[in-house]
Amino acid sequence: MKNISIIIFSLIILLFSSCEDVLDKKDLTKVDDAIWDRYSSAKLYINNLYAENMPAFSMSSNRGITDEGYVSGEETLAFAYGIYQEADINVENTFSIATFRKIRAINLAIQGIKNGKITEEEKSLLMGQALFFRAWRYWELVKLYGGVPIVLTAQDPFFDDLDLPRSSTKASIEAIVSDLNKAIEYLPNKWELNEDKGRIVSGAAVAFKGRVLLAWASPMFNPQNKNERWVDAYNANLEAKSILDENGFGLYPEFDKIFTSTPEDNSEAVMYRAYKANTDDFKNGWEFTIRPPSGGGDMGAAPTWNLVKAFPMANGKMISDQDSGYDSTFFWNGRDPRFYATIGYNGSRWEMSGRALDVLWTFAQYRGEGQRTPATGFYTRKASDPSVAIENTKNTSTTWIEIRYAEVLMNLAECANETGKSEEAIGLIGQIRERAGIEAANNYGLGSGLSKEVLRELIMNERFIEFAYENKRYWDLRRRKMFTEDLGPNTPKLNGTKRYGLIIDAAGSWKSVIRGGEYRGWRRIDTAVVMGHVDIERPGDATKYFAGTLKEMDATLAAFGRENESAVLNYLDPYYFFPLSQQVIRRSKAIEQTKGWLYGTFDPLAE
Numbered sequence: 001m002k003n004i005s006i007i008i009f010s011l012i013i014l015l016f017s018s019c020e021d022v023l024d025k026k027d028l029t030k031v032d033d034a035i036w037d038r039y040s041s042a043k044l045y046i047n048n049l050y051a052e053n054m055p056a057f058s059m060s061s062n063r064g065i066t067d068e069g070y071v072s073g074e075e076t077l078a079f080a081y082g083i084y085q086e087a088d089i090n091v092e093n094t095f096s097i098a099t100f101r102k103i104r105a106i107n108l109a110i111q112g113i114k115n116g117k118i119t120e121e122e123k124s125l126l127m128g129q130a131l132f133f134r135a136w137r138y139w140e141l142v143k144l145y146g147g148v149p150i151v152l153t154a155q156d157p158f159f160d161d162l163d164l165p166r167s168s169t170k171a172s173i174e175a176i177v178s179d180l181n182k183a184i185e186y187l188p189n190k191w192e193l194n195e196d197k198g199r200i201v202s203g204a205a206v207a208f209k210g211r212v213l214l215a216w217a218s219p220m221f222n223p224q225n226k227n228e229r230w231v232d233a234y235n236a237n238l239e240a241k242s243i244l245d246e247n248g249f250g251l252y253p254e255f256d257k258i259f260t261s262t263p264e265d266n267s268e269a270v271m272y273r274a275y276k277a278n279t280d281d282f283k284n285g286w287e288f289t290i291r292p293p294s295g296g297g298d299m300g301a302a303p304t305w306n307l308v309k310a311f312p313m314a315n316g317k318m319i320s321d322q323d324s325g326y327d328s329t330f331f332w333n334g335r336d337p338r339f340y341a342t343i344g345y346n347g348s349r350w351e352m353s354g355r356a357l358d359v360l361w362t363f364a365q366y367r368g369e370g371q372r373t374p375a376t377g378f379y380t381r382k383a384s385d386p387s388v389a390i391e392n393t394k395n396t397s398t399t400w401i402e403i404r405y406a407e408v409l410m411n412l413a414e415c416a417n418e419t420g421k422s423e424e425a426i427g428l429i430g431q432i433r434e435r436a437g438i439e440a441a442n443n444y445g446l447g448s449g450l451s452k453e454v455l456r457e458l459i460m461n462e463r464f465i466e467f468a469y470e471n472k473r474y475w476d477l478r479r480r481k482m483f484t485e486d487l488g489p490n491t492p493k494l495n496g497t498k499r500y501g502l503i504i505d506a507a508g509s510w511k512s513v514i515r516g517g518e519y520r521g522w523r524r525i526d527t528a529v530v531m532g533h534v535d536i537e538r539p540g541d542a543t544k545y546f547a548g549t550l551k552e553m554d555a556t557l558a559a560f561g562r563e564n565e566s567a568v569l570n571y572l573d574p575y576y577f578f579p580l581s582q583q584v585i586r587r588s589k590a591i592e593q594t595k596g597w598l599y600g601t602f603d604p605l606a607e
Contacts (some may be wrong), residue, residue: 031108036116039126045109046129050199052102053133057284057400059259059383060301062474065571067306068464069555070376070499079390080107082570094144095580099137100151106134107154107440111203126128128186132200135179138172139212143475145594146577146604147172165590170607173216180209189247197264203244204271205407210237214411217418218479220576223605227419234415236310240408244270249405251435256341261385263399271403277395283392290380292360294351296390299556302374303343304553305500310464311339316438316445318461320490330542337437342468346504346546347536352563354390359529359536363546367448368525376501376579407472410463417455424446425455429462457488483571494569500549507592510545519575577604 002514035041064071065080078084109130113123134152141148147163167175167556187202211237215221217229244250252258252268263269275284291297309319314334317324323333334346344350346362357368359377365371388396413428426446442448446458463476477483483494505511506525514520519527525545528534534545556569574596585593592602 005246010087024124031112033112033115037118038293039118039122042109042113042116042118042122042126047128047396049106049109049130049133052105053137055400055402056273056400057275057286057469058402059286059398059400060289060469061471062303064372066473066477067304067494067497067499067569068473069301069303069307069380072220072375076558077567079575080569080571081554081557081560081567082572083557083560083576086344093377095141095148095584099141103134103137103151104154106130107152110134111154124186125188128183128202128205128318129200131179131183131186132205135176135183135205135212136208138176138179139208142162142169142172142176143215143478144578145580147602149591150175163588163590166602167591168607169221169604173212176212177209180205180212184209189243190451194264194352198272200271201247203240203249204403206236206243207411209238209268210240210408210411211239211403214415215475215479217415219481219485220479221605230415230418234412234421237408237412237415241265241412244405244408251405251409251431253435255338255436256381256384258404259399259401261399263401266399266401268405269399269401270405270408271434272399272401274399276398277392277397279324283395284398284400285396286383286398287388287396288393289386290382290384291352291390291393292374292379293372294357294390295350295355296393299369299372299374299379301380302376302501303378303380304376305378305502305550307464307468308339308343308345308378308502310461311336311343312438312445312465314437314439315441316433316443332374332536336465338465340381342380342382342465344381346377346576347534347542350379350381350384351386351388353387354570361529363506363525367522367525368529373503377503377548377551378501379470406435406466410459410466414456414459417452417459420452422452422455424449426450429459432462432466453488454490457491460487460491477571478576481576483569483575484573495571496568498568499553501553503551504546507543507545507547 004371029043035045060069063069064073071077097229107242110127113126113130138148138150147169149164150167151164152175156164183200183205184202187197187200187205189202191197191199191201210233213229213233217226219225222229248267249270250267252260252261252266254261258266258268263272263274274282276282289301290299293298308331312318313324313326315324316336319326327333332348333338334591340348344360344362346360346410348360349358350360351358361368361375362373364373366373383398385396385398409428409432413425416422416428417425426443426448429446430444434440434444438444448460460476460480462483464473467473477494478550480487482491486492506523510523510525510528512524514522514524514527528545535541554569556563557565557567574594577594577596579594579600580591584591595599595601595603
């Protein structure tokens with residue numbers, strides 16, 4: 001599916017199959033109906049739907065609007081600080097002509113498959129994939145805007161009325177779920193041919209339905225906390241787990257290799273997009289984004305101190321628990337094993353092919369990294385492949401897993417807790433913590449007899465660390481309204497808070513500059529590191545050589561000409577449902593603007 005020649009051939013089939021007939025048609029955007037009479041050509045059309053609609057590599061996306069990362073770009077900061085106004089919000093032009101053209105292409109497939117002369121079995125296989133992508137494409141709109149115009153036919157651009165009003169959010173969700181229910185029925189549990197590996201399976205469709213219904217039950221869409229929505233979400237995610245279990249899916253045994261293993265052999269990869277190094281269109285540069293300069297990277301995706309603190313200890317207890325064993329000076333000692341697979345900190349071990357050192361140093365002005373340090377004092381190690389050579393960091397095969405089995409377990413645990421099944425929820429989280437390597441005692445550190453509210457906080461924190469940098473945090477914060485509402489006594493709202501880094505510098509005289517000898521002009525700390533005298537794990541070295549200082553990543557609003565004003569996260573309430581662009585509003589008399597924005601009358605919560 002990822003072979004560029006197949007996609008090019010697919011487009012050729014669409015445009016030039018039965019050339020004389022196509023050229024005789026007045027509507028040159030119409031697909032030649034003959035392609036639906038052959039499974040091979042119809043399949044090529046579906047391949048093109050994958051190319052257009054399968055989500056691309058999204059590791060670290062949206063981190064700058066959350067507490068897991070920081071991005072200094074003015075546009076991102078304006079959004080995080082609530083300075084954005086209606087005219088500024090673009091949201092990647094999601095509600096656009098281009099998006100609805102993609103939906104029309106899907107509708108053409110659904111219509112063509114129905115009328116084609118291929119076998120019923122072949123129709124089902126193709127139809128299931130097309131219906132899945134229609135649901136996917138509409139959910140990408142609904143999760144941002146609420147209700148949108150739901151078009152389930154391939155409209156004729158010359159004769160049909162294209163000026164359609166927005167459907168209610170409820171009707172939009174129902175249309176998405178309806179498509180997914182049919183897709184689940186049509187799709188196979190597994191694709192047998194190697195050439196079909198990576199296509200959507202029934203388990204992916206029901207897992208996606210579970211994700212949609214979880215969001216529909218969450219406070220952003222469900223401010224009245226209607227229990228029946230939680231029940232529906234629980235049932236969908238329970239069905240997803242059952243189908244996946246029956247077909248060999250499960251937790252991949254090594255957390256640190258989930259994204260770097262071969263996806264076809266990865267039991268956790270429910271829905272994924274494969275990448276391949278040394279190709280023009282299907283490689284990615286994740287290693288370049290996360291590595292230090294000495295490892296061939298630009299260290300751009302720096303995690304916050306907030307994320308660092310979120311990881312529990314190896315015994316499963318939160319660091320705020322006085323019995324956890326946490327030491328704020330030696331914050332890296334005895335942590336959840338996922339911490340070491342996610343966070344690169346001063347003095348930690350990180351081997352990279354072709355890099356001389358296997359130790360990572362983050363102290364300020366370290367010569368080994370050209371006197372550059374990550375903005376927050378930390379590197380992200382998520383999904384890193386140490387075998388990638390430093391000259392190939394922009395040319396890697398790191399897989400993007402959009403839905404993994406762990407998400408299904410977490411979705412089910414959250415729904416179980418909200419429907420009064422707390423012990424089931426604890427057991428599901430326990431499975432994830434067991435894979436992580438957390439000690440088994442006391443329900444993997446979770447305890448027992450927890451209230452719904454406390455367990456809810458633990459579940460959301462577990463999602464924070466398990467899915468760190470996987471573009472899940474922002475969507476969790478939105479659907480749970482955690483920007484503007486307290487989740488519980490231990491998880492206050494994000495608005496009004498700041499993000500922090502931990503800046504490491506040389507302590508005392510180790511900061512001084514050498515005045516003579518071979519290392520003249522170097523700081524003493526640099527020579528100590530180069531000569532191998534410093535071992536962060538050796539008792540005393542950490543405090544002897546280094547001093548850590550918290551850094552406010554959100555300091556002032558200087559970027560906006562307000563140097564004397566303190567900056568804090570301030571995600572405005574209207575941001576939960578975005579406005580449509582004025583270009584869309586001007587073009588369509590039937591389209592209403594989202595309530596809460598200028599002249600907005602469409603209520604995303606009205607049923």
